[in-house]
Amino acid sequence: MIITLLYYLLIAYIAVLIIWNLIxxxxxxxxILYLIILMPFILRLFxxx
Numbered sequence: 001m002i003i004t005l006l007y008y009l010l011i012a013y014i015a016v017l018i019i020w021n022l023i024x025x026x027x028x029x030x031x032i033l034y035l036i037i038l039m040p041f042i043l044r045l046f047x048x049x
Contacts, residue, residue: 008045015041 015038022034 011041011045015045 018034018038018041022031022038025031025034
């Protein structure tokens with residue numbers, strides 16, 4: 001139970017960091033790259049595998 005909670009907190013933290021980089025990005029190529037990287041984290045966070 002504790003490990004699962006820590007896992008989802010880690011996934012949420014990484015997703016927030018990726019979103020932060022997405023917001024700060026100026027190039028549209030980097031924004032698309034961040035969105036592609038973000039998708040598995042969001043799906044994992046919502047438990048859609």
